[in-house]
Amino acid sequence: MSEDLVEDLPEPDLALVYTIEALLFLAPDPLSAQELADATEAEEMAVIASLATLAERYAPGRSGIHLRELGGGFTFASDPETEDAARRLFSRPRASALTPAQAETLAIVAYLQPVSRPEITRIRGVSADSAASTLLERGLVEESGRSQFGAVLYRTTTQFLKLFGLRSIDELPDVAQWDPSPEEQAELRERLLRAGEARAGGDPPGVE
Amino acid sequence: MSEDLVEDLPEPDLALVYTIEALLFLAPDPLSAQELADATEAEEMAVIASLATLAERYAPGRSGIHLRELGGGFTFASDPETEDAARRLFSRPRASALTPAQAETLAIVAYLQPVSRPEITRIRGVSADSAASTLLERGLVEESGRSQFGAVLYRTTTQFLKLFGLRSIDELPDVAQWDPSPEEQAELRERLLRAGEARAGGDPPGVE
């Protein structure tokens, strides 16, 4: 909820606040202001005002439940401080860790979606089949049709956005920021080129 | 929460109140004071004091979520007054009825029935397990015995015919109009398997 929206909002109607509170509690997936407005038959501005009221009530330090804007909508989530008790109660961790192969595959899908398995394999340099299957099973990626050559394409899911604390995929930083500096790239290129040029000079390789 | 319990309770610890709030929010079923005490590693009296605080906060007229005592445990439930909105929210027809994976899986079952899951996977080139489970859940396909190798076979249901407005399976559209190579004479099943195996062999790298 951005600050400028919170200002100058109409005084929220308590019945609407409570209804939205109940809908967010019931819904398995994040709800957009538009969806909430349709369900409550209220103006979107009134919905946004109600969400601002709820954001204050369900704020860190004020409740064990937090209102979060995630995966293209609003949803309630537990305060991470309560995780120890939750783990004892449900006797399992919230989500098992990702292996490096799964994380890499997920990063490629997140940035290049929709992307096919062969393309992921090409970028990683090793097969991504087992990692991709696990990500599918865990609901972090899903199929999104086929490429013109018939390969299944993958994209990330709302579940992915929820578990990674993202409002939308656009919140991911520009991938180019991790590229090496131009100097480093130039040095790498030169080293590779020199190795490649070995072929051009000297005897035809492999021929006695 | 009975009134006599609320009297003479210790001042509740806010961290404990928030933790119990989070646990009640997460749990699908009612939790007893004992279960909450075990999970939070707190005294049962302190848990009961926290529940009393929460009962005040989540009371009718103060929130769209109510704390209720049910079957010897405590649980959050949505305010019945919000149910009209909930019905509007959840009864909206789903925007895109079938995902691409589901449409493919359903088409394979519809045209080739009875057909086994491994065969569906071979034709698709990737696993169809999640799509097949969803179709089963939605009542569009059902089991129809086992193949000679023991694999479960699937066929479409009456519900499927209704949903697609078909009187019988013979009314399925002729594939010919979407057939990329209609000149091929081989049987549909055989051609699908061949194409599926070619796809599973992998796209040429770099052509995506």
Next chain:
Amino acid sequence: MTLPALDLDLEIFSGPFDLLLALVLREEVDLLELELADVVLAYLDHLEGRGELDLETATEFIVLIAALLELKSRLMLAEDDEELLDIEPGEAAEELLERMLQARRYRSASTHLLELFAREAGVRFRGAPLPARLRKSIVPAGEGSQDPAVLGQAMGRLLRMPPTISLRHISTQRVTVAERLHHLRGLLRRGRFSFEEAVRGEDRMTVAVTVFALLELYKRGEAHWEQHESFGDIAVHAVAAAAPLRASAG
């Protein structure tokens, strides 16, 4: 990263793997004289010695060794085969560089994702199903609301064969046993066929692979065959599903 810990003792080089890599890139070790298979074997010994597989290191090793293999295979092409080589050495290096950068880019991105994941580690969401009375209100989509054409289109997509890979630059044809098995099984549905007709018009490689496929069918008890004279036609019969395996190859 433990790749530097991999010590090699090869004919032309002895020392840690990362040093070898650096030397190859600086051309101080001739890639053409380097037996990459020995490097792989040394790595396998190294793995066995450690008793555990570190996937991250293994991945890195595979990427590096694959890059070296590709570079070496390009080096090994004789110069007068120029038309077979559609990539210049410079381009090869560019391509390799691009690939390394890309792999590195997404590896870094994955680190960022893991940080986000860890940051959110204690956050849980409610997964409880809807109360029964609300579930009942979910009306199923109306009758006839779905277009059967969706199914026909899906079939059309599934019938599409992926484009065949151009193998002009490779002299051997790529024929797999699996393809020939499929072909033979198709013929076998009729009960019997002659080998002659199974390979009519095919090149020698395909014929050879078809023989392998036939052996495979025999091994699996799906077919047996008879050949009445040397170099004569082979008659192949389907074996009934329940029939015991019979050695009847001639």
